[in-house]
Amino acid sequence: MRVLVAIAMLAGCGGGSAIGPVRFANTRPAWHVDDRRDVPTPPQQRPFLRYLLHFDSYYVRTVRAMDLTRPLRAFGVNSLDEVPSSTWFTNRIGARAVRPAELRRGPGPESPERHLPWTIKSSKAGGTAAGFVVEDARGVKFLLKFDPEHVPELETGADVIVARLLWAAGYNVPSDHVVYFRRGDLRIARDAHTTIGGKQRPIDDRFVDRLLEQVVVGSDGRIRGLASILIDGTPLGGTPRLGVRADDPNDRIRHEQRRDQRGLAALCAWLSHTDIREDNTLDVWQADPANRAVHYVVHYLLDFGNSLGADAALANQPYVGYEYGIDPEAILTSSFSLGLLPRPWEDREPSRIRGVGLYSIRAYDPATWKPNTPAQLPVIWADRFDQFWGSKILIRFTRDQLAAAVDAARFTDPRAAPYLVATLIARQRRTAHHWFRRVNPIDELVIEDGRLCFTDLALRHRLETAATRFTVTGFDSSSRELGSHTTTPDRGGRACVTAMRARGGDRYTILRVESSRGMPGTLIHVADDPATGRPRIIGIHRL
């Protein structure tokens, strides 16, 4: 298949100058897109076809290879190579203050823990773990789930941490909270029911007691659970990993080509969110918060309980994160080598810290990290530009923010939170370090007093210590070279250099910034603002 892809790439290669054909309109970058136009009737619900989804993971890739499909750069980015806010993604960390307290609390309504008693409405549908649909004293409905007895605090902890981090990164997630309660806090609604063998049966005290026998009850009688507040709106099923929803006019970019979906790859690797797949996403037809008469589809990520190495510990599968559940390449390699080749996951050890899964920095390689299955094709097809974008987001999390997210897990083992924060930071840095070597990691670009200023993120975050120089070469819009300057960034990675300018019109100029560390350069497109006559950056194209 790789040969076919190589043929496709060769077939698609065209000629071009040193600065290529990309040009930008002299306008401000778009920081929002209008994908909230009214969709009066809910789009069709999609069933989750698990087996077909997995089969198609291989089938689609084979067909694409035979179609000589060339990998394309992601769409859904603005002129600055950033993702505008939409129903998929909201610029948060880096775009506004995300205070630790906000991360600790998480998005959405407050935790139901202070709103007792809870009334059981039904039992949880789907999945294998025990759970109920519950309504708190406010009338807020939530899904109450529990940790398996042999791995206390593991899934509940991982879920709330990763939900908060992905939310702060920009994604839509449900409001998930670790809660503690007692059996006496539970009431049973008169019409509460469960479904067994396709038949509805009433839920009674005996049923609840039997189910709670499967979960850990503390010596003080408290039970730990995960309260996942139900998302308002009409659920439409998982977000299709390929194509668009034909009956959603706001859905215009093929999902496998969306930067926000592909860039998720770096975040998934960082957080070991191995369970990323279509049935852990949800499209919801929701009313607009300001005008309840307007509806549109909002896209959510769900179910993070298998992240942070939890699934590897839950299912005793140490290969998780390194190999797919069905991984033809790994199977063939190991088969033909008679098992003599060591595999990177083989020396993993289960954690002895309560609430911590197989999550460590050892043998973590962001380039080779794999989810459980190759089903989530946008993540699988992420290129270095998508990974770079994701890495730019994840490196923004500070220790205090990470600690706040971990704090929400309410671990009882005092070693758990320090270990997880240290490991999150270690993996965060390794992820960013890797992708910041594949794409020139300059950011925060501005034109100030006729100078182009930018920050080398690798230097800023001390991921690189090598002495670095930047060469900035100017070109006019016809690719004629205007000259070049070199500059050395300060200790914080900030560098400024005189910006050469072309003459005539809006003085459209392309500045190619190249690092002495050797990765491909970045093209900065500059033009005079027609309103003020002052130069501004109108586009960024990373090579």
Add this chain to the structure above:
Amino acid sequence: MLLATTSVAHGEPVAVDPHPREVEPALQPSEEVVEQPITADGVRGAPVPGAEHGRTDPIDTGHGTARLLGRSLLFIPRVPLELVAQPVRGLLYLQGRYSLVDKIQGLFRTDDSKVAIYPTALFETGLGLNVGGRARFTDLLGHGERLFARVGFGGEQKALAALELGIGGRLSAGLRLRYELADSLQFYGYGNGDVVTPTMPIDPLTSEDAVSTEFDLELFRVSPYVKYQLSRNLSLTASGALTHKSFSPDDVEGDDFAIDEAFMVDRIPGFASGTTFAYTELEIAWNTRRRAHAWDAPGMRGTGGLVLGFIGRQHHLGEDEPSYYRIGVDLQRYLRLAVGPRVLELRAYGELVTGARDEVPFSELPRLGGSSLLRGYESGRFRDRVAIVTQASYAWAVSSWLAPSVFVDVGRVYSGLDDLSLDHPRAGFGAALEAYSKQRLFIRAEVASSLDGGVFVYLTLNPAFDAYSRAERN
């Protein structure tokens, strides 16, 4: 500066560059911001999705003339791909949409799964297609009791009916009933001899020349058993069988020989008259075979071993039939060489009967060949009063549900204990692939050959090295 912290509990050093606390994202203002929801009104006038790029050059769509040409060429191999893939996709769609498997299974079992009656269709190499049905009744009285019934017709196993009633727990007991009509069972004569082309019927009791012949079997058997688990690893099993077998020559095709062409069948004990006997046996087993680590597949044995000994007495019921003892030992050891796991599996198996060659019915002699003992040879290729085989296998897991292995079996049969030697061993070798469910071995496939040639494919639901029941041999 590097801050090295060590997670004592993990034993994993975590070298962490201190996160630069002083570094905050440039765009992060200091004041607290309560996130305001984005609204339809708020984004009115913004570009629609796909138009946010601000580019003026043509956007690369990934299409081109060269690519179209390539696609045309690849259309030919794509046709068979689609012909295979689309029906599979259709079935998977139906399964996902309508839970077909669950619905079909629901037709054949009760809601609580205590009663299940379902049709079967089995295809086994060498045995052909066998269709029939099975019934399973479990725990109807709430004491872990179970009743299995099976019928099948077709293939070499023309008719098969089996019934098993058992109870579980530390003391388990059962009763199996079996009626079977089987075609084309193999008889090569006695001893360790090479295959020859006979010029005249061979006396199997005096010649070790082997000829590939086939015979038919009609079997009726009642076999009770009682097993008591003395401790976690130690068990004692008493089993027995009341058996009647009758034999007849098989119709042959091609270059094969009929058994009565190749051998003097009147010199094959039991062949002409059939055999009727009672068998009782006591078996003691110390079984510590298990997976070595929680991360290994549940069905993949990786440590421990088996020390099993048995002694059985065959009581004559028919005229001119002898009574004799059957004695044997099965020794197994599993060594987990490395994580993964990589496992070395070793086995030594020996079995003898005390009756004379000219007394013991030919079907009751120890045999080698087939999917269990001395793989790489046809089932029943070697038979005599004593059979010894050693087996070694190296298995390695290539995923949590798949483990290939390579193996070698060495063994031979002897006419008696005083005949034991290392001369003329028979050696089979091959490779196997085991697939596991979340609980146990799901299926095992083997391809085996031998120094004497031939290729054999076995498909089984049982692990390699599983001891067979002497009371239930056919």
